[in-house]
Amino acid sequence: MSTGLPMTVPDPSLPARVRIHEVGPRDGLQNEKTVVPTEVKAEFVHRLAAAGLDTVEATSFVHPKWVPQLADAEQLMPMLGDVPARLPVLVPNQRGLDRALALGAREIAVFGSATEAFAKANLNRTVDESLAMFAPVVAAAREAGARVRGYLSMCFGDPWEGAVPIEQTVRVSRRLFDLGCDELSLGDTIGVATPGHVTALLTALNEAGVPTGRLAVHFHDTYGQALANALAALRHGVTTVDASAGGLGGCPYAKSATGNLATEDLVWMLNGLGVSTGVDLGLLTATSVWMAGHLGRPSPSRTLRALSHQEP
Structure with missing residues (x-):
């Protein structure tokens, strides 16, 4: 396996360091047909942390009926006690929060939608109803001393509603914030986002009082735009980028969605730009190859394929 690195040509317009919010164990695995044993998930998280990822989203405390792949959250969390990384978990409601806090979770995330159609499909609620449901969850988490992340899906486009107006995304973002x-x-x-759309949304959010330092970006690569969009966000000053080891993940309610931005592809680009991530690309690639073996299929990450000589 090659562990080659790109030539580094620093870009002074970019942040010196970027925090990669690794979502592979949660967002990446949640829709996989192959049920991954709890022990393998635990080793996946340990390996990702050992590769230098300091934030690894571990699991989700949703009802097992909705996400069977992550039904083992209670069994998994005690196996991660020695992981030297932040381990956020997704919670859908107060019950999920209580379960997470009982197992020692110190960072939680809620998952909202910028559009009514996706809120209905994913949460079976309107946008207003979902925000009302999250309000006590966020308050209780903060009271317990937990850090809270708000995910907002469909910020750029929706499979039912089409292009999402920037002002609509800003309005819901501000309410979640x-x-x-x-x-x-x-x-x-x-x-469906493109770089200009990304910059316009980030600018509009700043104008609405949401500072860049409180924003992260989460791109899918359906049209091959994820890296370009991430670079646009970095040029705007965003320093947290979500990515998934090996490009794992999609969205069960968005049939056209391919995987998340691959962590390997992001790290390769950032290494070439002289942006620090703390991630060892060789260890990360080996981890994703190992997980692809457990899933029984190759990774969609182009960097991983190039470095590991893995066939598509």
Whole structure:
């Protein structure tokens, strides 16, 4: 396996360091047909942390009926006690929060939608109803001393509603932010964003009082735009980018959505730009190859394929 690195040509317009919010164990695995044993998930998280990822989203405390792959959250969390990384978990409601806090979770995330159609499909609620449901959850998490991230899906486009007006995304983002979220992650759930759209949305959010330092971005690569969009966000000053080891993940409610931005592809680009991530690309690649073996299929990450000589 090659562990080659790109030539580094620093870009002074970019942040010196970027925090990669690794979502592979949660967002990446949640829709996989192959049920991954709990022990393998635990080793996946340990390996990702050992590769230098300091934030690894571990699991989700949703009802097992909705996400069977993550039904083992209670069994998994005690196996991660020695992981030297932040381990956020997704919670859908107060019950999920209680379960997470009981197992020692110190960072939680809620998952909202910028559009009514996706809120109905994913949460079976309107946008207003979902925000009302999150309000006490965020408040209770903060009271317990937990850090809260707010995910907002369909920020750029929706498979039912089409292009999402920037002002609509800003309006819902601001409301989610005002609930008390420490960070907002802007999701391009079906991968339709382009760099100019990204910059325009980030600028509009700043104008609405949401500072860049409280924003993260979460891109899908449906149209091959994820890296370009991430670079646009970095040029705007965003320093937290969501990515998934090996490019794992999609969205069960957005049939056209391909995987998340691959962590390997992001790290390769950032290494070439002289942006620090703390991630060892060789260890990360080996981890994703190992997980692809457990899933029984190759990774969609182009960097991983190039470094590991893995066939598509």
